[in-house]
Amino acid sequence: MSQHDLPSPRVAVVEDEDELRGLIVEELGERGYDVVGLASAEALYRHMSVQALDIVVLDIGLPGESGLGVASHLRQLASVGIIVLTGRGGKKLMAQSFEEGADLFLTKPVDYDVLAVAVANLHRRLAPAMNGPALDDQDAPTWSLSDAGWTLHGPDARTLALSEAERTILARLLEQPGTPVSRTALIEMLTDQPWDFDPHRLDVLVHRLRGKVSSRFSQPLPLRAVRGVGYVFAP
The missing domain is CATH 1.10.10.10 (Winged helix-like DNA-binding domain superfamily/Winged helix DNA-binding domain)
Incomplete structure (x- = not known):
C-alpha cells in the first residue's frame, strides 16, 4: 500500500507550550494532515473518547500526567502511533520512551520536515493494524x-x-x-x-x-x- 492510497492521518499534537503547539499544528496542517492541538493528557483522553486518532505527537513534560505515562497508557489501548517529541535528549530518556511504548523519538527544536516525514512513514507502517485485520484474518x-x-x-x-x-x-x-x-x-x-x-x-x-x-x-x-x-x- 502506497502513501497515496492512505487517507490523511488523524494526528494529535500534545504540547503544553501554546506557541509551539500552534506552530506544529499549523505546519502539519499545511502538509495535508488532519491535526488537532491539545495541551494535556486529560485533553487527549477526552478527545479520544469521541474521535479516533492515528498518530499522537507527544511532549514528555506535560502538566499532570507525564508524556511517558501517556505513552504507556496508549500502548495498552490501541494501534495508535506514538512520536515522542522532547527538549530533553539523551540515550537513557530515549530508551525509556521506547520501553513505555513510543514508536519514534525526536528532539526539539522541531524540524518540521523531519516530523512530517516521520508522521507519514509511521502512518504507512501502522496502516494494516489501524484498518483492521488482514484479509486472511477476516473470518x-x-x-x-x-x-x-x-x-x-x-x-x-x-x-x-x-x-x-x-x-x-x-x-x-x-x-x-x-x-x-x-x-x-x-x-x-x-x-x-x-x-x-x-x-x-x-x-x-x-x-x-x-x-x-x-x-x-x-x-x-x-x-x-x-x-x-x-x-x-x-x-
Whole structure:
C-alpha cells in the first residue's frame, strides 16, 4: 500500500507550550494532515473518547500526567502511533520512551520536515493494524452481539445472555472498538436522569459483567478502563 492510497492521518499534537503547539499544528496542517492541538493528557483522553486518532505527537513534560505515562497508557489501548517529541535528549530518556511504548523519538527544536516525514512513514507502517485485520484474518472468531444485542458471543463460540444495562454498555463500546467512550456518555445511555446516577454504579456493572464473562468464556472480556475518560473495548 502506497502513501497515496492512505487517507490523511488523524494526528494529535500534545504540547503544553501554546506557541509551539500552534506552530506544529499549523505546519502539519499545511502538509495535508488532519491535526488537532491539545495541551494535556486529560485533553487527549477526552478527545479520544469521541474521535479516533492515528498518530499522537507527544511532549514528555506535560502538566499532570507525564508524556511517558501517556505513552504507556496508549500502548495498552490501541494501534495508535506514538512520536515522542522532547527538549530533553539523551540515550537513557530515549530508551525509556521506547520501553513505555513510543514508536519514534525526536528532539526539539522541531524540524518540521523531519516530523512530517516521520508522521507519514509511521502512518504507512501502522496502516494494516489501524484498518483492521488482514484479509486472511477476516473470518477469525471475535466478540460480537446478536439477538438485537441481548446475546454476547465470544471467540470460543460460547454465548452469554445479557441484562439490559450490560447490553447497553457493550453495544456502545462495540460500535468503535479501540476508541474510548466517556463515562458520561455511557451513563447517559443507562438512564434518563444522569445527574442522579452514582458513577460508581457503572464501575460495579462493568466489574460484574467481567466476572460473568470470566466464568463463562475461556477468554477474559477485553473491556478496559481508560484513566480519566471511561471505558474502551480493546480486543
